[in-house]
Amino acid sequence: MSLDIDLSGFVRQTDDGARGIDFAIDGMTCAACIVEIEQAMKKIPGVEKARINYSNSRLALGWKDETLDPALAVEQLRRMGYVAHPFELAEAESRDAEHAKFLLRCLAVAGFAAMNVMLLSVSVWAGNASDITPETRDMFHWLSALIALPAAAFSGRPFFTSALGALKRRALNMDVPISLAIILALGMSVVETANHRPEAYFDSALMLIFFLLIGRYLEQTMRQRTRAVAGNIAALRSPLAARVNPDGSVTQVPTARIAADDIVLVRPGERIPVDGSIVAGTSEIDESIVTGETRQRSVGVGADVFSGTLNFCGALNIRARAVGAGGFLDEIERLLENAASARSHFVGLAERASRIYAPVVHLTAAATLVGWLIAGKSAHDAIVTAIAVLIITCPCALALAVPAVHVTASGALFRSGVLLNGGQAIERFAEADTIVFDKTGTLTLPEPRVANARDFSGDLIERAARLARSSRHPLARALAQERPMGAPYDGAREEPGAGVAASIDNIETRLGSAAFCGLDASAAAPALDEGSSVIFYRRGDETAVFRVRQTLRADAVETIAALKARGFRVEIISGDSPAATRAVAETLGVADYLGGAKPADKVARLEALKAEGRKTLMVGDGFNDAPALAAAHASLSPVSAADVAQASADAVFLGEKLAPVARALELSRLARKLMRQNLGIAVIYNAIAVPLAISGLVTPLIAALAMSGSSLVVTGNALRAGVGAGESRTPEQAQAGEPEGSRSNAGAAA
């Protein structure tokens, strides 16, 4: 790498002169890599700290010497076979990490307090049944209060703040009855203790906090884990851009650091890193990620180009443009805004349950109070009973019912290569009954492949693929993919725009255009059809014509057939030409398809399906799919998708296969079933416990048993969402740049 890499924008500097930088690392496969990398980094003179975070595949470097260039580390890692990309912790991610730590601290305090108070409570329960003296009991209760009150004030904050927030908006959420139950249970216990009564609920209040915090913490870590992987993928995907400096030199700069009006050099075979217009050079570019069209477009000076598109034959100089200035971009933006505002406010199962639950609980407690007063109980007894109702109905099980399933289901999805953007996506996936696929990059692989490789002998392919490795041309790269481990030949030379040549076993071997190989171009005539390109190959008398084209994902046919067999309606809407779309639709056996669709057409089709009462799942990758992804009931993008598309989608799937789409639907339906079961369990629990509480029979012992019992049953049921989902990751996923995060997820399901 002869070019300079400018990483200065990523270096953090503290007041005492210490500098640091974070990298996302791709290629870590086992724990031994930790030592290997850390030791190699520490050998770089000046590096003081090198620490791998194995859970999220990141490396933190620290040094003091201001002359040290972190690019040395990137170069060293590259030589060791790892890809390192400078990384800036997204604000959302660091906030998540902070919150997870906060929850863990609360959990620790609640756990400590709950255990100690339980120690005292068990003594009181045993003593009440035998011979405890009132003085000892009072002392135990006061001790419990001493521990419980500060502990609850500290560890109950996640619930109190959320409940206060809801009340300020004049709304009720699950945290309102939870907070009320905690505060009332503690308050009543203090009053009862002061009156030398035998019962107090300190242990129940703390256990409640402890159980609920476990649920919250697991949910938070799951979200964090997904976000870390998504962050790494984003960092590894965003390539370095070659910025042409005013003096004509070229510096490699992270794409994020390219400003408007910077000139960027794009060589053949590279993806264009920024939106802009061409100031020098001509080329053909593959814009399928933007328009879905597989045919290449010839571009010259003045033409507008979009980031993510692939430059084929000539070097281009591109003037970067400010975000959101351009005809096509504006149209997408406008459609996106409309779609986002039109998307119905989806109300999750948990929220619907709590909207009914909270008022019912509060009314029942009030009715209990009034009922006992009318029946002639003392005011004290009536209030105590009413509070007991509130404590026992506190939606511990209900509050865990849905999040616990979210955690296990998203863990299972994660292992099958689907990263969720939000928890509610699961419920929306479960409702989908119609699946609309984009063609290019979604049903087909994002990169072209050799379509007729089976026609030639293995040796020939091997030689051609190794020769192709010496070329940067996208078609040659497709050929090189046939033998991913093939090493390039020594002495291979590339003639730009013509091909590559090398001497293999003293026989001149050529790969490239027909003229370059000395072959007749008409030999390829029968092979040429819509959307495919040809590469010629010649080694002495041995000749071959490779057809390179967009190919379907390996399991596309089976996946579509399986989806149809399960009763989903499948449609294809593509921006590519109607003929190309028809060919794919016929191969896959899809009857409903639409070619040549503009972004607005896609949205219109989804609206039409919605009007028919169907819930659509949109699967798409292109820039042009973004509005449709936002407009659909649920949406999914492959990891190779354009950034806008990924941001609009509910989830992203990894790897080269289409199977995660089917898997996501299947797991989501299982998850929804479990959520409903869990809500059912919570209702049954209440059906038994509430009458007991209303009749005044509940003692602190019964409350503690019933509440923790129902929480455990609900959580245990939720764990079933993760059973049988332990698919190991495939090599394709590793190739797709998936960092090491998905390796072991036992912790997430626990």
Next chain:
Amino acid sequence: MNVLIYLVPIALTLGFVGLVAFVWSLRSGQFDDLDGAASRVLFDDDVDDRKT
């Protein structure tokens, strides 16, 4: 029952020590990389700096 006068404080102190130890380990970043920590215990070199 006089035994309670020192048993209860001992129990509470022990629990409190555990809590403090946990919060300290949380602060010092020992919960940041659970997968890595599981493997690091097997490495022989204990020379790297422990605080991250």
